[in-house]
Amino acid sequence: MPIASINPATGETLQPFEPLDAAGIEERLARAEAAFHAYRTTSFAHRAALLHRAADLLDGDLEALARTMTEEMGKPLAAARAEAAKCAKAMRWYADNAEALLADEHPSPADVADSGAVRAYVRYRPIGVVLAVMPWNFPFWQVVRFAAPALMAGNVGLLKHASNVPRTAVALEQLFHRAGFPAGCFQTLLIGSGAVEAVVRDPRVAAVTLTGSEPAGRAVASAAADEVKKAVLELGGSDPFVVLPSADLDAAVRTAVRARAQNNGQSCIAAKRFIVHADVYERFTAAFAAAMGALRVGDPMDEATEVGPLASRQGRDELAELVEDARAHGARVECGGGRPDGLPEHLAAGWFYQPTVLTGITPAMRIHLEETFGPVATVYPAADLDEAVALANNTPFGLSSNVWTTDEAEQERFVRDIQAGGVFFNGMTASHPALPFGGVKRSGFGRELSGHGIREFCNITTVWLGPS
Incomplete structure (x- = not known):
């Protein structure tokens, strides 16, 4: 290179x-x-x-x-x-x-x-x-x-x-x-x-x-x-973002957008897989997709821009391939799913991709196990706490995790069982000088x-x- x-x-x-x-x-x-x-x-x-x-x-x-x-x-x-x-x-x-x-x-x-x-x-x-x-x-x-x-x-x-x-x-x-x-x-x-x-x-x-x-x-x-x-x-990381019924749903949606779109979606510790309890799945997914779709994509030098380009053409193309593979295997595109329209002429050759939310994910899709390094989120329903934990751990990666619940017993369950180097409750995973940072598995x-x-x-x- x-x-x-x-x-x-x-x-x-x-x-x-x-x-x-x-x-x-x-x-x-x-x-x-x-x-x-x-x-x-x-x-x-x-x-x-x-x-x-x-x-x-x-x-x-x-x-x-x-x-x-x-x-x-x-x-x-x-x-x-x-x-x-x-x-x-x-x-x-x-x-x-x-x-x-x-x-x-x-x-x-x-x-x-x-x-x-x-x-x-x-x-x-x-x-x-x-x-x-x-x-x-x-x-x-x-x-x-x-x-x-x-x-x-x-x-x-x-x-x-x-x-x-x-x-x-x-x-x-x-x-x-x-x-x-x-x-x-x-x-x-x-x-x-x-x-x-x-x-x-x-x-x-x-x-x-x-x-x-x-x-x-x-x-x-x-x-x-x-x-x-x-x-x-x-x-790499494919961090889960788990939302359970006791969560403050509005706060969870706001944080979910920031957690997925930070750094144009190019962060190892960005939340990538959103696992939502069936009781709040429809409300969360609708609000999350609407907020992701409303993000302003454009020139990163513009103070109003919320999502800039991906760092390389290869990265943009690989992300698009993951989305197209999921779509071909039956995933639903709730928002985004391609290159943004209406970019000014000087950005026409830039490596942009729309903030995207996918549902209906199955193991047949590459995106189910591969890391998405860009502003693309997958959303999964979970019938109960056991399924949420199982989905969170169903990845070869184990960098960090986000869990939204105010139930102390549920929090203790994730501290005990999540296969990751960190678990952040009711907030967004981030690195801090005073806290150890790293992962397990791959x-x-x-x-x-x-x-x-x-x-x-x-x-x-x-x-x-x-x-x-």
């Missing part, structure tokens, strides 16, 4: 980039290794000051960086601003909390007395150079949620960003450089996917984290496992964010002291 910034709203190539050659990759690997040996000995206070500086710079450049994101991957400008602001918040959270999250752990003397130790403790030490293979859909947030904890732990980072957001990738490297991080602490590798395996296998790379598709995750995890290296994977393994995330790339070291 060529490395180029292409505006998905117009199809216009904004800027091509020349991939790094072997010498350029080697230069950056050597610089990263050298940086780690010095940076790992710095204090938490020093790292925190640098990360606070990066957050301040991000706030100051928010408008320009938001426009870059919108131009490269098509998210509405307001959403891009919110993403940049969220990144600054996460940077400050890790700057303020990393030292406590990685504080030495001291078991009681009685607990370790039979080991012969006078004293023993656990220390979290940085592991080294961490390669991050990141996607285009949240081009700043996906990177910062790796980089902030990794840098605060004393690691250094190499970023292989998606090939359609190279200007964002370069801007991220410049941000950390301008903040004062030493040369080599955070570098962007402008390389194609074919060059990733060699970097994963390089002995100077200690670990890898990937957010992306299942095939990409399999390839990277296989190489890392072959080299006996730590990996964290956040892959949604990957490991966790990002919170204390769990910062410890993923640490050497958890036992220190044992015997009698002097």
Whole structure:
């Protein structure tokens, strides 16, 4: 895949980039290794000051960086601003909390007395150079949620960003450089996917984290496992949005629209499968389809736009294929189902797709088990709580989930039985610096964010002291 910034709203190539050659990759690997040996000995206070500086710079450049994101991957400008602001918040959270999250752990003397130790403790030490293979859909947030904890732990980072957001990738490297991080602490590798395996296998790379598709995750995890290296994977999601009779239906519908249409529908943790109790199915579906159909599709630079283009022609075409397959097998299109009409001439070549709601879904349809990465929702009726739980779990993915009920027994049932890395009641799934993020099944393994995330790339070291 060529490395180029292409505006998905117009199809216009904004800027091509020349991939790094072997010498350029080697230069950056050597610089990263050298940086780690010095940076790992710095204090938490020093790292925190640098990360606070990066957050301040991000706030100051928010408008320009938001426009870059919108131009490269098509998210509405307001959403891009919110993403940049969220990144600054996460940077400050890790700057303020990393030292406590990685504080030495001291078991009681009685607990370790039979080991012969006078004293023993656990220390979290940085592991080294961490390669991050990141996607285009949240081009700043996906990177910062790796980089902030990794840098605060004393690691250094190499970023292989998606090939359609190279200007964002370069801007991220410049941000950390301008903040004062030493040369080599955070570098962007402008390389194609074919060059990733060699970097994963390089002995100077200690670990890898990937957010992306299942095939990409399999390839990277296989190489890392072959080299006996730590990996964290956040892959696809087909999150259920379950609505039970006790729910505030108006609030559930409003949140359902936001949960499905956020980021133009291109989010791993977007609600994708709407599972609705039979008692409220008709009311919910009618209101949901009406609200989805009323969303304003258009130029993502227009402040009034609610849904912009998909990030690539391939993504738009794959989404259309899923909808057409479902339609051919008997699904009902409640709204949308194709390219929007009436777009202005300058958007005629853009990769737009209407917000779409499908009902009558059966296992014969691809969309029943495949992830929809765009503003397309499927709605299922559930006769009772047992069927709702079964439908929610009937997916190869297990990233997160949304459940609408005020019944405490029903809530406890989902906490016990849902096969997902998170369950959000009466609200929308979202990531937050203080909460662990990740999934089960084919949604990957490991966790990002919170204390769990910062410890993923640490050497958890036992220190044992015997009698002097």
